[in-house]
Amino acid sequence: RPPRSTPKPSSAASDVYKRQVHGDYLIDMESIDWSQPIRDGTTIMAVVYDGGVMLGADSRTTGGALIYNRVSDKIEPIHKRIFCLRSGASAHTQKIAQLCRLYIGQLGSELEETPPVYSAAKIIQSFIYNYKSFLSAAMICAGWDPIKGPQIYTIPLGGTLVRENIATGGSGSAYMSGFCDTHYKAGMTRKECRDFMIQSISLAMFRDSSSGGIIRLLDITKDGVSREYISHDQLPLKQNNYSQSCLLYTSDAADEGLGVDLGGR
Amino acid sequence: QMCIRDRYQRRVHGDQGFVIKMAGSGYDYDVSTLSPEGKIYQVEYAMKATENSSTILGMVCKDGVLLGTEKLIVSEMMVSGSDRRVYSVTKQIGMVITGLLPDGRCLIDRAKEESASFQKQYGIPITGKVLADRIAQFMHMNTIYLWARPYGCNIIIAAFDEFGGPTLHLIDPSGQCFGYFGCAAGKGRQIARNEIEKLGAKNLTCKEAAFNMAKILHKCHEEMKEKKFELEMSWICPETGMTHQMLPKDMQKEMEIRAQETLEKEAMADVQSQIMKNINICLLYTSD
Numbered sequence: 001r002p003p004r005s006t007p008k009p010s011s012a013a014s015d016v017y018k019r020q021v022h023g024d025y026l027i028d029m030e031s032i033d034w035s036q037p038i039r040d041g042t043t044i045m046a047v048v049y050d051g052g053v054m055l056g057a058d059s060r061t062t063g064g065a066l067i068y069n070r071v072s073d074k075i076e077p078i079h080k081r082i083f084c085l086r087s088g089a090s091a092h093t094q095k096i097a098q099l100c101r102l103y104i105g106q107l108g109s110e111l112e113e114t115p116p117v118y119s120a121a122k123i124i125q126s127f128i129y130n131y132k133s134f135l136s137a138a139m140i141c142a143g144w145d146p147i148k149g150p151q152i153y154t155i156p157l158g159g160t161l162v163r164e165n166i167a168t169g170g171s172g173s174a175y176m177s178g179f180c181d182t183h184y185k186a187g188m189t190r191k192e193c194r195d196f197m198i199q200s201i202s203l204a205m206f207r208d209s210s211s212g213g214i215i216r217l218l219d220i221t222k223d224g225v226s227r228e229y230i231s232h233d234q235l236p237l238k239q240n241n242y243s244q245s246c247l248l249y250t251s252d253a254a255d256e257g258l259g260v261d262l263g264g265r
Numbered sequence: 266q267m268c269i270r271d272r273y274q275r276r277v278h279g280d281q282g283f284v285i286k287m288a289g290s291g292y293d294y295d296v297s298t299l300s301p302e303g304k305i306y307q308v309e310y311a312m313k314a315t316e317n318s319s320t321i322l323g324m325v326c327k328d329g330v331l332l333g334t335e336k337l338i339v340s341e342m343m344v345s346g347s348d349r350r351v352y353s354v355t356k357q358i359g360m361v362i363t364g365l366l367p368d369g370r371c372l373i374d375r376a377k378e379e380s381a382s383f384q385k386q387y388g389i390p391i392t393g394k395v396l397a398d399r400i401a402q403f404m405h406m407n408t409i410y411l412w413a414r415p416y417g418c419n420i421i422i423a424a425f426d427e428f429g430g431p432t433l434h435l436i437d438p439s440g441q442c443f444g445y446f447g448c449a450a451g452k453g454r455q456i457a458r459n460e461i462e463k464l465g466a467k468n469l470t471c472k473e474a475a476f477n478m479a480k481i482l483h484k485c486h487e488e489m490k491e492k493k494f495e496l497e498m499s500w501i502c503p504e505t506g507m508t509h510q511m512l513p514k515d516m517q518k519e520m521e522i523r524a525q526e527t528l529e530k531e532a533m534a535d536v537q538s539q540i541m542k543n544i545n546i547c548l549l550y551t552s553d
Contacts, residue, residue: 107387110395113428115387122388147427 038063041210043172043201044074044085046142046152047184048165049193052221053142053150056197057085058172058205059213059229070213075227079104081220082120082143087170088157092137096127100141117143121153121161129159140167144220172204172211179203190219198230206237297411307415308408311438314417315364319350320451320485323361323421323433324466326474329502330423330431331466332361335453335482338493351499351511355380355390357425359499359509363451364418364438372420376400393424397434397442405440415439419450423509425501453485460484471502475512479524487528496521 044057057074060067074086076097082104086093100123107115121141128137142152154160154167166184168176179200188196198215205211215230292298293306300306321334334350350369351361354376362369379399383391400422407413415438422434435448447466449457460481466474475498482496498512512520 103386110398111392111428112394116389119387119389123386126386 038068038090041172041208042074042087042170043176043204043208043211044087044140044169045173045176045180045197045201046085046140046167047188047193047197048150048152049188049190051150051190052144052219053152054190054193054197055083055085055140055142055218055220056201057216058170058201058211059216060211061090062210067212072213073216075216075218077101078120078141079108079115079143081114081145081225082117082141083218083220083225084120084124084142085140085169086137087139088137089135092135093139096124096135096137096139099127100124114145116145116147117141117151117153118148118163121155125155125159125161128155128157132157132159138169140169142167142220144222146222150220168200170211172201172208175207176200176204194219199236202235202237205235295411296408296413296415305408305439308439311415311417315419315438315450316452318363318451320449320453320457320482321350321361321363321419321421322447322449322457322461322478322481323423323435323445324447324461324464324474324478325431325433325445326466326469326471326502328431329471329500329507330359330425330433331471331474331478331498331500332359332421332423333478333482333496333498334361334363334451335486335494335496337489338495345495349497351497353499353509354396354422355384356508357390357501358393358396359423359501361421361423361497361499362418363420365416366418368416369418369420372400372404372416372418375403376422390426392426392428393422393432393434394429394444396424397422397432397436397444401436401440401442404436404438408439421448421450423499423501425507425509431501453482456485457481471500471504475500475516476520476523479517479520480527483521483524483528 038061041060041062042058044055046053046055055075059069059071059073061069061072076084076086076094078084078097078101084097084100086097100120103123104115104120107119120143124139124141128135128139136157138154138156140152140154142150144150152164152167154162154164154169156169165186166180168180183196183199194217197217201211201215205213205215214232215235217228217230219226292300292304293310296305296307298305298307319335319337322332324331332351336348336350338345339348348366350363350366351359352373354360354373358376358380360373360376362373376396376399379396380391383389383395400420404416408415417438419438420436422436423432424434425431433445433448434442435445435450436442437450447458447461447464449461460477464474464477464481466477469477478498479496482498486494496517498517499509500512501507501509
């Protein structure tokens with residue numbers, strides 16, 4: 001047997017809490033800063049295209065400098081055709097989404113119709129606005145309903161409710177706002193929308209330390225909902241491999257022709 | 266074999282306990298008692314409260330909904346229009362009441378509260394079907410507890426919303442609620458229901474159907490011709506931007522006059538055709 005590289009941990013009861021075993025790794029619990037709340041630092045984004053709405057998010061959940069979950073799912077279902085994206089403190093946003101799901105379920109059975117996306121957004125807004133001094137949550141509610149079609153509503157920190165065709169949120173959104181402003185156009189096709197979102201979220205993940213991992217995408221149309229994820233080796237900007245990150249586009253993306261030449265480094 | 270209530274009657278009231286004074290005979294003292302036939306007599310008595318009251322009507326037309334009621338003028342000294350029966354619950358929902366009017370007004374207040382809280386929570390105006398279900402549940406609550414009595418009124422809720430279009434619901438004191446294309450309650454309900462069925466309002470616009478509604482209301486009132494009455498009509502139609510409004514006063518007056526004239530003409534035509542039949546019979550006999 002190879003010699004131990006670390007000293008054998010003591011088995012005294014008071015010391016047991018200091019170590020946690022996860023698979024092959026031993027985590028020294030004392031060296032972690034537990035005072036930082038667990039956050040979805042995040043990059044989240046939603047875009048209305050011709051025929052539906054597409055939601056995208058990164059997958060990093062952090063607590064200070066520790067990444068709690070590198071493959072987290074920030075896209076929460078509210079109803080069959082209504083979803084929301086979470087950013088801010090994870091506990092707060094998860095609770096709000098759970099309550100919204102409860103109320104919209106009740107509304108759906110009372111109306112016996114697909115509930116309007118506006119109602120889901122209104123419920124989220126009422127929580128964020130009325131408890132704004134206790135919560136740190138910013139959410140994007142998006143979906144499809146038979147009366148108004150595809151819709152997106154942003155509810156930022158203070159509790160405003162705004163309807164938009166393209167919405168971004170989270171700490172990473174600042175790094176992609178220039179790109180979005182330049183390249184967004186109304187009435188994109190599904191493929192154009194998907195490529196646009198993958199590019200912008202990659203750019204945000206590339207620069208923001210609280211965003212990273214994989215890109216999760218969700219597509220909502222009249223006919224159904226489909227999920228996918230873009231794993232780290234398929235990202236246009238490869239974060240792990242520094243030499244390849246000098247290329248801003250892979251060849252596939254260039255062929256799609258977003259039409260911008262940012263040059264090499 | 267005697268059931269518990271019969272034994273109680275005999276013990277408390279002696280032999281007189283079994284003199285049947287009315288149909289209920291002991292099972293009708295409170296609303297929380299079921300009779301052996303399976304009826305709740307208090308609820309049936311509540312429905313009787315509306316059977317002899319003013320007629321209310323509702324019709325769904327091609328492009329909207331109509332509501333109407335006839336009101337007996339109780340006193341010459343009363344300010345006209347102060348005895349309201351038709352109310353707007355929200356911009357696009359109207360309600361009309363008959364029976365015990367204070368009970369009805371309490372229900373209208375409740376409907377306003379329900380609509381406001383629904384809009385506050387969900388951001389969309391309440392739909393007709395949801396409001397009718399909630400009011401029906403509310404009325405039904407008063408038929409299960411010992412300390413409450415049923416609401417003695419029938420109400421018709423007319424609504425227009427994005428989900429169901431124009432809708433009409435009739436709710437009775439037992440809490441039963443159904444959606445209708447045309448419905449009536451009150452004293453003249455049989456006449457009204459026949460007339461509405463004959464009319465086929467689904468193919469008429471609101472404007473055309475409003476005249477027919479005035480006519481039907483006058484017809485319902487014919488048995489009590491000596492007593493003065495006035496009509497209250499309202500509609501939800503494209504002319505009002507699909508909001509619930511009372512019929513404009515001059516339009517209502519003009520329709521009432523036309524309705525009365527038409528009814529008189531029809532009555533005259535009936536009499537004339539009777540006379541013609543008799544004359545033909547006489548001629549038959551004098552020809553020889």
